[in-house]
Amino acid sequence: MATARVLGKVTDDVVVPALHKGSVPGAQLTEACLTLAAISVVSTFAFLVRRLLGGQLQFRLQATYRRRVASRYITAPYPWLQRRPVGEMLAVANSDIEAAWLPIARLPLLFSVVVLLAASTIDMVLTDLALAGVGILLFPAILWLNRTYQNLSAQHAITSQKYRGEVSSIAHESFDGSLAVKVLRMEDRETERFRESVFRLRSSNIAFGRARSFFEPALELLPNLAVLGVILVGAVRIRSGHIAAGDVVHIAYLVTVITFPLRIIGNVFKDLPRSVAGFDRVQEILAQESPSEPDEQISRHTEGTGSRMLELDSVSFVYPGGNSRAVDGIGLAVAPGEVVALVGPTGSGKSTVAHLMAGLINPTGGAVRLHGTDLRSVPRDEACDRISLAAQQSFLFDDTVRANIALRGEDDDELVWQALRTADAESFVRALPDGLDTSVGERGSRFSGGQRQRLSLARALLRKPELLILDDATSAVDAEAEETILRKLQNSSLTSAVLVVSSRRSAIDIADRVAYMAHGKILDQASPSELYQRCSPYRTLIDSYSVLRTPGSQQTKTHTAGDL
Known part of the structure; x- marks a missing residue:
């Protein structure tokens, strides 16, 4: 102007x-x-x-x-x-x-x-x-x-x-x-x-x-x-x-x-x-549902669950947009020091149960209780420290082995090596050119599928969780290596209890108890040998996965393609 x-x-x-x-x-x-x-x-x-x-x-x-x-x-x-x-x-x-x-x-x-x-x-x-x-x-x-x-x-x-x-x-x-x-x-x-x-x-x-x-x-x-x-x-x-x-x-x-x-x-x-x-x-x-904070109105304590580390109490879950229940009123408990195997056919809801136990999703009915406390009322950081999940699809960041295992950066090398030892990964990590400082590449491209799974398992173990959930987390390793890893987990001080989601005999044999799941429900649970004898669907599933030695006898039963 x-x-x-x-x-x-x-x-x-x-x-x-x-x-x-x-x-x-x-x-x-x-x-x-x-x-x-x-x-x-x-x-x-x-x-x-x-x-x-x-x-x-x-x-x-x-x-x-x-x-x-x-x-x-x-x-x-x-x-x-x-x-x-x-x-x-x-x-x-x-x-x-x-x-x-x-x-x-x-x-x-x-x-x-x-x-x-x-x-x-x-x-x-x-x-x-x-x-x-x-x-x-x-x-x-x-x-x-x-x-x-x-x-x-x-x-x-x-x-x-x-x-x-x-x-x-x-x-x-x-x-x-x-x-x-x-x-x-x-x-x-x-x-x-x-x-x-x-x-x-x-x-x-x-x-x-x-x-x-x-x-x-x-x-x-x-x-x-x-x-x-x-x-x-x-x-x-x-x-x-x-x-x-x-x-x-x-x-x-x-x-x-x-x-x-x-x-x-x-x-x-x-x-x-x-x-x-x-x-x-x-x-x-930004308007999508925020993760729920601990709900103070949810009852934090339930009587009579002191011997149960984690318990599913009549839990149901329906995925958003789904027409049927992925999990339908199931009850399952894991006690301290116990190894429980969750077995079932594809699509039976096993991974959904694993995600419910890990707190990744909240049940639409019933409750998941950690030492008698509803998991929804437990702070997220506390729940993650006490429950650890190792999934079948292992993900590694484009960083060093050490950084991928000690993601929080607070753990010394001795604890990292201890976790690697339990996950049966110590030998191949020590053989790497730079040891813990070796770069894993994008998504862990420098390692095989079995090696990636063992590194992911070591990451889950490092926090010394009370409950370790293995959702087919050793599926990429051979049966002998899987059994070795699971035996080490049994004897390790890094975890108190283990839930194994698998249908492989090497994983089931070390379990104290097996729960058989189908169509979103747990149909039966008992010791491996007892469940094999009395649950026909479970027996058929296990037999279809392997050549096994029949419990209680020395006879080896071999299956043909026609039997499967």
Whole structure:
């Protein structure tokens, strides 16, 4: 505004007299130039500060929301994570958060240009009402243009953000499943699947670009038309003697000035569809159910369970969206120092029971009790220290052996070696070039499946849990090595009780008690030999897995493919 007023004064006091007289005093010209230069310096400094602070605000908000989303991912209930594609979650944490806060850098500028817009309009009206009317006609034109653009581009922005997540998800699946892709020669199929997804994203982006290609040129055109209108009307007003030439220059410059705030507002509107689409996807993640805190209303103690370390009391569980119970009113207890084997056919609910005992999921009926205390009322850190789960799918971070076992970084090497010794992993770790400092590679790629499982088992043992749950955690090692590991667990001081989820004879033989599970229910439980004699489904299952020596006799029973 100061520039507009100075330009108007310079026009009347310097330019017009110079046209009539053919010269202008040097002091007057120098004063005009220095004034304009001073205004430019102040404006440039203000612009830099505004952009710096606006950028800081944008990037800090993005960082804050990335931390919130990451925290929600890390603390989300296990079933919720299982239902979400990893690629889609990565897209939300990256491109959606970036899109959500894209307009925020312009926010300080937006506030300032709103003030500028109001003050410039008042200045134009006070200078000349007729010329102000021509300039003000620009407002409804820009508003109509923004509204039209919103209608054209909103759906395209939502679709585009959705396809970004789809592309990321497919790429992640293809890379993560590279072994299956190579073995099954699915390179062409995966390439085609990725190509189709990318083309859908491309088409959506092109449609979005078409909407923007209409908006941006029109946004450039309207202010220029308004300036031409001001010059034409101003020429008539000058001839009639109503205003001076400086007033026309003053208002014409103000029209270009108010074009800037209108353009900023337009740019914010231009980015809003994508921003809203990204923010909605981020909010969907943040609005998901938070992990439940210990419930003070749940009874913490139950009488008569002192001899039971962990007990399932009429526990049922239904997965979200499921039509039937994965676990149906089961009762199972593990006592201190006891080894219990949970056996059953595929899909019987064994892993669900393991996850219930580990506190990864909460029962939809009944209760899981730790020393008589409902597990839902036990603080998460305490429960994790007392119950440890080693799963079939072992995961190793791209770090050293030591770091993967002592994840909390609080344990000395002697405890690490003790855990490795119990997990039957000491010998191959000592044979590594750098011992505990050897890098395991991404997802433990430098080790075999059996070695990865033993390292994961050592990690679970390091905390010296009261109950160790092995959910097929030794399935990748041979039967002899599995039996060795389980025998070491029996005699180890690193754990008090063990629950083994397995159908392999080497795991079952060392158990004090076996529970047979089918269709979400525990049908029977007894010692291995007793259960083998009296439970026909259990006997059939065990016989189908191995060549065994019949209990109570020296006869070896061999099964053929037809028997199986």
